[in-house]
Structure formats: C-alpha cells, structure tokens
Amino acid sequence: xxxxxxxxxxxxxxxxxxxxxxxxxxxxxxxxxxxxxxxxxxxxxxxxxxxxxxxxxxxxxxxxxxxxxxxxxxxxxxxxxxxxxxxxxxxxxxxxxxxxxxxxxxxxxxxxxxxxxxxxxxxxxxxxxxxxxxxxxxxxxxxxxxxxxxxxxxxxxxxxxxxxxxxxxxxxxxxxxxxxxxxxxxxxxxxxxxxxxxxxxxxxxxxxxxxxxxxxxxxxxxxxxxxxxxxxxxxxxxxxxxxxxxxxxxxxxxxxxxxxxxxxxxxxxxxxxxxxxxxxxxxxxxxxxxxxxxxxxxxxxxxxxxxxxxxxxxxxxxxxxxxxxxxxxxxxxxxxxxxxxxxxxxxxxxxxxxxxxxxxxxxxxxxxxxxxxxxxxxxxxxxxxxxxxxxxxxxxxxxxxxxxxxxxxxxxxxxxxxxxxxxxxxxxxxxx
Numbered sequence: 001x002x003x004x005x006x007x008x009x010x011x012x013x014x015x016x017x018x019x020x021x022x023x024x025x026x027x028x029x030x031x032x033x034x035x036x037x038x039x040x041x042x043x044x045x046x047x048x049x050x051x052x053x054x055x056x057x058x059x060x061x062x063x064x065x066x067x068x069x070x071x072x073x074x075x076x077x078x079x080x081x082x083x084x085x086x087x088x089x090x091x092x093x094x095x096x097x098x099x100x101x102x103x104x105x106x107x108x109x110x111x112x113x114x115x116x117x118x119x120x121x122x123x124x125x126x127x128x129x130x131x132x133x134x135x136x137x138x139x140x141x142x143x144x145x146x147x148x149x150x151x152x153x154x155x156x157x158x159x160x161x162x163x164x165x166x167x168x169x170x171x172x173x174x175x176x177x178x179x180x181x182x183x184x185x186x187x188x189x190x191x192x193x194x195x196x197x198x199x200x201x202x203x204x205x206x207x208x209x210x211x212x213x214x215x216x217x218x219x220x221x222x223x224x225x226x227x228x229x230x231x232x233x234x235x236x237x238x239x240x241x242x243x244x245x246x247x248x249x250x251x252x253x254x255x256x257x258x259x260x261x262x263x264x265x266x267x268x269x270x271x272x273x274x275x276x277x278x279x280x281x282x283x284x285x286x287x288x289x290x291x292x293x294x295x296x297x298x299x300x301x302x303x304x305x306x307x308x309x310x311x312x313x314x315x316x317x318x319x320x321x322x323x324x325x326x327x328x329x330x331x332x333x334x335x336x337x338x339x340x341x342x343x344x345x346x347x348x349x350x351x352x353x354x355x356x357x358x359x360x361x362x363x364x365x366x367x368x369x370x371x372x373x374x375x376x377x378x379x380x381x382x383x384x385x386x387x388x389x390x391x392x393x394x395x396x397x398x399x400x401x402x403x404x405x406x407x408x409x410x411x412x413x414x415x416x417x418x419x420x421x422x423x424x425x426x427x428x429x430x431x432x
Contacts, residue, residue: 005033005043009068010132011061012051014139014188014224016084020049021129023083023110028130030119036132041071044078047113050086052158055326061086062098069100083110085158107159108144127173134378136412137184137220137394138177142170142208146190147197148227150254151265151333152297152325155190162191164199167208171215178217183412184376185212185221186393193227206234213242219414220244220376222393226251228276229267236283246390247284250319252292256311257304260297265332270307277315288391290319295353296346297325298337305349312356318364319397320357324350358424365398365422372432375400375417377409385409387417389427400427407431 006027010020024034035043046068050061061084071077079102087094088106095104105113114121131138145159174185187209189195196204205223212221221242223235226249239245255261258270280287293308312320324346327339375387378394384401392398400417402409409415409431417429 003044004031005035006045006047007035007038007041007043008047008049009037009041009064010049011064012049012053012057012085014186015141015144015190016049016051017132018129018139018141018188019084019107019110020047021132022126023047023049023113024130024132025125025128026111026114026121027119029122029125030114030117034130036130041068041077045081045117046071046077046079047081047083050082050084052084052086052089053154054323054328058086065094065098065101069098072100081105081113081116083107083113089154089158127169128176131177131180131182133394134411135181136376136378137186138182140170140174140177140185140187141165141189142187142192143189143195147194148191148229148267149265149332151263151337152294152328152331154328154331157330159190162194162198164194164196164204166199167196167204167211170208171211174212174215174218178215181412183217183219185218186224187212187221188224190225191227192223192225193229193231203230203232205232206238209235209245210238210242213238213244218244220246220390222246222248222390224250224393228253228273231276233279233283236280239284239287247287248290248391248393249280249287250290250393254292254294255297255300255304255308257300257307260300260304263299263333263337264294264297270311274314288318289315290321290393290397291315291317293320293322293353295322295324295349296341298333298340300325300341309353309356312353312360316360316364317357318391319361321396322350322353322357361398362422362424365424365427368419368427369422370419372416372418373400373429374414375402375429376414377402377411379411380404387415398426400429402429402431 008020010017027034048064051057068080072080082101083105087104111121143164145162146156147162256270327334373389377385377387379386383404387400416432418432419427419429421428
C-alpha cells in the first residue's frame with residue numbers, strides 16, 4: 001500500500017469520466033500521485049465515482065464499493081471515498097448499508113473531498129483536468145442536468161435542472177486542451193439540444209459549435225446525446241459548412257410508436273421523428289446517425305414492436321444500440337405504469353432488434369470498401385494500428401485496422417486510408 005497514491009475508479013458514462021479527470025487535477029496539484037482505473041489498486045486511498053442510471057450500472061457500482069470496503073476492513077486500504085450518481089441518489093441508504101466508506105459525496109460536491117483530506121481546492125484549476133483518454137482526444141462537457149421528464153428516466157432526479165456552462169468558459173477549456181495536444185473533441189451533456197436555453201434564453205449549441213470550429217488546432221468535433229424535441233436545425237448548417245465538425249450525431253430516439261412515445265412522455269410523434277431524420281440526411285449529406293432504442297416499455301404491444309422494427313429497417317441507422325426497459329425508483333413510469341412486459345419477451349425483442357441492426361451495420365460497413373477516408377490513429381494492438389474515421393466515436397463505434405507491417409504511423413496523427421475490407425464490427429484499410 002503506497003502512501004500519497006490515490007486510485008480513482010470511474011464507472012458509468014463519459015460525463016462521470018470528466019468529473020474524475022477534474023478531481024485528479026486537484027489531487028495532483030496537492031502533491032498526490034493519482035492513478036485512474038489501475039489494474040491492481042495499491043494506493044492508500046481509493047475514490048469510486050459511481051453510476052446510478054439503470055439496474056445493471058447500480059449493481060456494478062455497489063459491487064465495486066463492497067469489494068473495496070472489504071479491502072479496507074482487511075487493512076489493505078486506509079481510506080475509501082465514494083462519489084457520483086449512485087451516492088447522489090441513495091446517500092442515506094448507502095451510509096447505512098456500507099458504513100465502511102469514510103465519506104459519500106454526491107455528483108456535485110466532490111470538491112469537498114479535497115478539503116476533507118486537509119488539502120486546498122485550487123480555483124485556478126477549476127476547468128483543468130488530467131486526461132485519462134489518449135492525449136489526442138478529450139470529452140468536453142458543456143452542461144449538466146436535464147429539464148426533460150421522460151417517464152422512464154431517473155437522470156433529472158439525480159442531476160436536477162439543466163445548467164449550461166457559459167460559451168466563453170467552454171472555449172477557454174478548448175483552447176487549453178488544444179495547447180496540450182488535443183485535436184478531437186467529443187461534446188457531451190445529458191442533453192445537447194437544450195444547451196444555452198437557461199443562460200441565453202435560446203438554444204446556443206449551433207453558436208457554440210461554430211465558435212469551437214474556428215479555434216485553431218481543433219480538427220474534429222463530434223456531438224453526443226442530442227434530444228429530438230425542439231431540435232436546433234441551425235446546427236445542421238454548421239455541420240455541413242465546417243469540415244472539422246464531424247458528420248455524426250448521437251440522438252436517442254427510444255421508440256417510434258405514437259402510443260409508446262406518448263406514454264414515455266417524449267413530446268414528439270412518429271411523424272415528427274421521420275421528418276427530423278429526413279431533414280438531417282438532406283441537410284448534411286453523408287451524416288452518420290447513432291441512436292438508442294428501448295424495448296419492453298410498459299404497454300408495448302407486439303404491434304408496437306413490429307412498428308419499431310419497421311422503423312429500424314427504414315431509418316437504416318449507421319450506429320444503433322438498444323436496451324430493455326427496467327423500472328427505476330421515483331420515475332413517472334414506476335409510479336403510474338405496471339411493468340407488464342415479461343422479462344423473456346423483453347429479451348427476445350432486444351435480441352431480434354439488435355440482429356436486424358447487425359445486418360444493416362454490416363451493409364453500411366461494406367459500402368465503405370473502396371472509399372478513401374481520413375483516419376486518426378488511436379493505438380497499436382497486435383499486428384495492427386487501430387484508428388477511427390469521423391463517423392466513429394471512441395469505444396462504441398467500429399474501428400479501422402491497418403497492418404503494422406510496412407507502415408510507421410503515429411498515434412494522434414491523421415492519415416488517408418483506403419478501406420479494403422469490412423466485417424460486422426470493424427473496417428480494414430491501407431495507407432494511401
């Protein structure tokens with residue numbers, strides 16, 4: 001067990017990761033050696049940044065806390081701290097059930113941890129981070145919270161109302177990260193679409209992205225987690241006219257049946273959804289859309305599910321994920337609907353939907369064979385350099401494999417790559 005070493009474990013989404021990176025900067029400025037997700041924890045202090053979004057994520061977080069609580073009881077650890085969404089939501093329960101934890105923090109008061117260690121919080125580093133990603137890309141959080149009240153979702157309960165970061169603060173962070181070597185930005189928030197409405201009384205995402213695109217050194221901007229209702233159409237012009245704004249949009253649609261959308265409280269109709277997708281594809285030729293869909297929402301009939309499958313066939317999403325509904329405490333759905341779709345039916349629908357999408361994804365990948373695409377190299381793995389196109393976000397989308405033999409490539413550099421082959425998950429290419 002090493003004194004002055006703090007191990008930080010991050011669970012859940014990239015928004016949590018940004019919080020961990022900010023905490024790491026503060027701890028490092030106070031003289032600690034900080035390690036992120038080490039294979040073997042050897043620090044005298046462990047901080048677990050938890051996720052509380054859905055059942056599986058909560059279970060993973062609880063198991064991780066219990067594992068380190070045991071290590072503390074056995075004397076392999078001096079202090080154990082827990083922060084993030086799970087402890088924001090279930091603070092009192094956790095304090096009672098797992099008292100071995102020295103202190104629980106929520107999602108927004110983790111700065112207190114610095115003071116509780118007897119150290120100082122440095123205001124001058126408030127937007128500074130130690131990146132845990134490869135040095136050429138970073139996640140950029142532009143807001144926190146959510147003002148939507150979808151029936152199934154616990155995020156507004158955990159995060160509270162939407163709070164946008166001022167544009168000037170975000171641009172200052174972008175310039176700082178560029179000076180550190182970052183070329184690619186994954187723009188994230190619980191809901192990108194709402195950005196700026198609280199601060200500027202109008203959606204400000206198009207202006208923010210336009211101004212980011214003008215920062216010297218920003219090579220790629222990729223947008224994650226947009227919301228379909230009141231979508232800011234001006235964004236499509238910004239995407240079309242700026243070559244460093246990736247033709248990629250992550251927009252969770254959840255369903256297409258009008259009755260399910262109404263029960264989900266999504267404030268959008270099937271007709272409006274189709275119109276939105278048609279506009280996106282018309283305004284930004286070649287755009288790749290990533291979406292998330294849900295099966296098994298209370299009351300979803302076989303007919304609703306057939307309509308959802310038909311939607312997937314017609315929309316031909318380049319990237320798609322899906323999950324089965326799970327009831328979350330305190331949500332509108334938990335309080336008002338009976339979870340009446342049997343688990344085995346949910347699973348069968350999920351499998352069927354993903355099988356359908358796998359065929360579409362394979363066809364999308366095969367259509368790229370023969371094209372020359374701009375690729376950024378992330379790493380070497382075995383006999384291949386592993387890279388991505390503008391249509392691929394780290395860790396969730398297909399990668400481009402380029403043979404090491406005969407090539408000397410650098411991580412973080414861009415290359416023109418001719419696509420020579422494809423399988424269900426990856427592309428293969430050669431340097432042009």
